[in-house]
Amino acid sequence: xxxxxxxxxxxxxxxxxxxxxxxxxxxxxxxxxxxxxxxxxxxxxxxxxxxxxxxxxxxxxxxxxxxxxxxxxxxxxxxxxxxxxxxxxxxxxxxxxxxxxxxxxxxxxxxxxxxxxxxxxxxxxxxxxxxxxxxxxxxxxxxxxxxxxxxxxxxxxxxxxxxxxxxxxxxxxxxxxxxxxxxxxxxxxxxxxxxxxxxxxxxxxxxxxxxxxxxxxxxxxxxxxxxxxxxxxxxxxxxxxxxxxxxxxxxxxxxxxxxxxxxxxxxxxxxxxxxxxxxxxxxxxxxxxxxxxxxxxxxxxxxxxxxxxxxxxxxxxxxxxxxxxxxxxxxxxxxxxxxxxxxxxxxxxxxxxxxxxxxxxxxxxxxxxxx
Numbered sequence: 001x002x003x004x005x006x007x008x009x010x011x012x013x014x015x016x017x018x019x020x021x022x023x024x025x026x027x028x029x030x031x032x033x034x035x036x037x038x039x040x041x042x043x044x045x046x047x048x049x050x051x052x053x054x055x056x057x058x059x060x061x062x063x064x065x066x067x068x069x070x071x072x073x074x075x076x077x078x079x080x081x082x083x084x085x086x087x088x089x090x091x092x093x094x095x096x097x098x099x100x101x102x103x104x105x106x107x108x109x110x111x112x113x114x115x116x117x118x119x120x121x122x123x124x125x126x127x128x129x130x131x132x133x134x135x136x137x138x139x140x141x142x143x144x145x146x147x148x149x150x151x152x153x154x155x156x157x158x159x160x161x162x163x164x165x166x167x168x169x170x171x172x173x174x175x176x177x178x179x180x181x182x183x184x185x186x187x188x189x190x191x192x193x194x195x196x197x198x199x200x201x202x203x204x205x206x207x208x209x210x211x212x213x214x215x216x217x218x219x220x221x222x223x224x225x226x227x228x229x230x231x232x233x234x235x236x237x238x239x240x241x242x243x244x245x246x247x248x249x250x251x252x253x254x255x256x257x258x259x260x261x262x263x264x265x266x267x268x269x270x271x272x273x274x275x276x277x278x279x280x281x282x283x284x285x286x287x288x289x290x291x292x293x294x295x296x297x298x299x300x301x302x303x304x305x306x307x308x309x310x311x312x313x314x315x316x317x318x319x320x321x322x323x324x325x326x327x328x329x330x331x332x333x334x335x336x337x338x339x340x341x342x343x344x345x346x347x348x349x350x351x352x353x354x355x356x357x358x359x360x361x362x363x364x365x366x367x368x369x370x371x
Contacts, residue, residue, distance in 0.1 A: 005143060006115060007088040009152075011126055017119040018090070020143075023109035023160060029215045079145070090141040090150065090161070098136050101151055104170055107163035112152070123159070130154050138164075191248035198255040 003019035033042035045054045063071040085091065090112075114123050130137060130153065137152035139161075149164040221228035 001111070001113065003113065007090060007141070008115075009112065009123075009126065009139075010089050010091045011122070012092075014122050014125075016122045016126060017115040018112045018123070019115045020161070021111045021113060023111045027209065027212060029212055029219075084142055084147060086140045086142045086147055088142075090139045090152075092137045092139045092152070094138045095130075095133065095135045096138060097134075098153065101136065101164070102170070105149075105164045105167075106151070107165060110161045110163075111155075112159045112161055127154055127157070127159050130159070188248065191252065195248060195252050195255060198252055 001021045003021050005020035007018065007020070009016040009018055034040060035042060046057075046060065047053060048055050062074045064074055065071055112123075114120050126137075139150045139152060141148055141150055143163075149166055151162045151164055152159055153162070154160070218228045
């Protein structure tokens with residue numbers, strides 16, 4: 001690993017020779033400026049504006065521009081005479097809890113490597129002391145002509161250093177805060193929590209730069225003389241976002257769909273809806289009540305006609321039933337009168353029989369007397 005700085009860590013009276021190396025590497029695709037007419041490279045040349053001619057690097061120095069626009073020359077001797085004890089030293093000034101470091105302060109990351117075999121023991125001592133104390137070291141050091149603030153922490157078996165912005169370099173967040181007061185409801189927070197739980201955790205090693213890969217594929221295709229494969233269009237949100245609640249609900253459903261969750265529920269819902277692919281509309285509770293009332297009144301008016309015709313049928317049926325009952329009563333009455341007549345006829349016959357018997361008795365009695 002190539003080093004960019006050599007110096008020593010000052011840990012009290014202990015000095016640890018180290019080398020500084022970049023802990024990160026950029027994979028960004030860089031482009032060159034060209035002349036679009038013929039493809040020629042565009043070059044920048046350092047030209048003196050007074051002589052209007054190119055100046056070599058050996059004749060270029062530093063200067064400070066004053067408020068009135070005048071330039072004050074600054075030589076290397078002037079800079080070397082300044083008191084800068086951290087020129088080749090990473091001077092540890094304190095040990096603090098890592099929670100006290102605002103991530104806004106953190107800048108570039110470097111690895112501190114042992115510079116020579118004798119430095120291995122004190123290097124390991126500082127590393128294990130940081131690990132056991134669960135704290136980080138705050139240090140000052142000079143790099144690229146200026147003094148900087150740094151934080152030392154343990155990464156596996158290596159001491160890493162992050163550059164830190166000076167406290168007065170951090171801008172106040174009040175300038176970026178919303179100017180209007182916003183009230184967030186508990187229901188919205190619940191949906192936000194559900195979305196966060198659905199998105200879940202992620203393996204940071206699985207994340208990669210899709211744009212860089214697409215650029216590299218395009219360049220490779222041009223070098224090989226073939227057309228690059230068309231990239232898939234990113235999925236756009238469908239429908240109109242009604243409010244924050246509907247956006248959160250849609251986000252939760254989309255997150256579950258992307259993770260393969262909730263497919264059974266969606267299939268069941270589609271089956272219940274008859275397989276219609278219509279988009280659901282999100283309405284407020286008051287609108288739902290009004291819509292339900294209108295639906296019920298519409299349904300009630302339709303069924304009312306049926307109910308009205310039903311009583312008419314019942315009345316007709318009741319009328320025919322009454323007629324049948326009257327006819328039955330009439331027949332029953334005629335049957336009773338016929339029975340009464342038969343009984344009366346039978347009674348008159350019995351009277352005639354009794355009268356004939358009395359006559360016969362009188363005739364027999366008169367015959368006895370005459371004899």
